[in-house]
Amino acid sequence: MTSTKELNWAVLGVGVIANEMAQALQNMGKKLYAVGNRTHSKAVDFAEKYGIEKVYDDFQDIFTDPEVDIIYLTTPHNTHYPFMKKALENHKHLFVEKSITLNSDELDECVKLAQKNNLILAEAMTIWHMPIYKKLWEMIHNNEFGKVQMITINFGSFKDYDMKNRFFNKNLAGGALLDIGVYALSITRSFMQSKPTKILSQMLPAPTGVDEQATILLMNENNQMATIALSLHSKQPKRAMISCEKAYIEIMKFPRANKAVITDAVTGEKQEIILGDTKKALQYEMEDMEKAILQGQTELLQFAYTKDVMDIMTKLRREWNLVYPEEM
Known part of the structure; x- marks a missing residue:
């Protein structure tokens, strides 16, 4: 209607x-x-x-x-x-x-x-709506690059080491996972055929107890795997790499990206796709x-993906024993 x-x-x-x-x-x-x-x-x-x-x-x-x-x-x-x-x-x-x-x-x-x-x-979540992702999902769906095998995500910010800052403040639900990890998990889930069922992680807490750094390993029933590295006090590029059978896709500044570089796995030939405008994300x-x-x-x-990502973050925080005051 x-x-x-x-x-x-x-x-x-x-x-x-x-x-x-x-x-x-x-x-x-x-x-x-x-x-x-x-x-x-x-x-x-x-x-x-x-x-x-x-x-x-x-x-x-x-x-x-x-x-x-x-x-x-x-x-x-x-x-x-x-x-x-x-x-x-x-x-x-x-x-x-x-x-x-x-x-x-x-x-x-x-x-x-x-x-x-x-x-x-x-x-x-900007990733659900940027035109470049809608195009890439369509290409993956049409099997242009073969099956997605491995996803590698980096996202790190250098935040001043001020424990009163919202990024590190447990009373403000601080930590890398809910602030930047949600982006990394969202792009990862969007290129996976199904929700990850095997999840492993390591977490380094800040003095306040929130997650300052984390590495996350994911695998689903389709044998697709992902590695995610997050940090709040060490800069990393906002970089995503989607490795498929026939090519790999590289995306920089991925939360609001408008460009992807696709490299043929056999010939090494590169194809650049530019679509959308980062300034129009909202x-x-x-x-x-x-x-x-x-x-x-x-x-x-893409609400089903939102739900899956929240389930993953909830599981991770339970394993880390990271509980916010509102949850007590």
């Missing part, structure tokens, strides 16, 4: 992603309907910057406003679960920054609530979200 309704977007939070989201909507010829934030003055400044007419004196009113169709949740991921429940209970479609929840139990509960109220719930996300709501194209949201 297709609808031509104009959807009203509201954003909770006014950080970097919220700014990108507001700019993306402008590029779509739209603007945000409303904004909410814990610090009201920051919401007012944000509204003035983007010409938003509605600012909530109490940010919680975003959940009950009858004019809001979709809430884009950009707050820290340890706050997502309670906000998601409020949004879904009040019949709002929901687009949530990664990591969508802290664990699988939280996600499962929200999924049931979304299904009960006939709502769309999705994670704002625009692609929101366009797909609207298509899911208005045209029923829910497959664009």
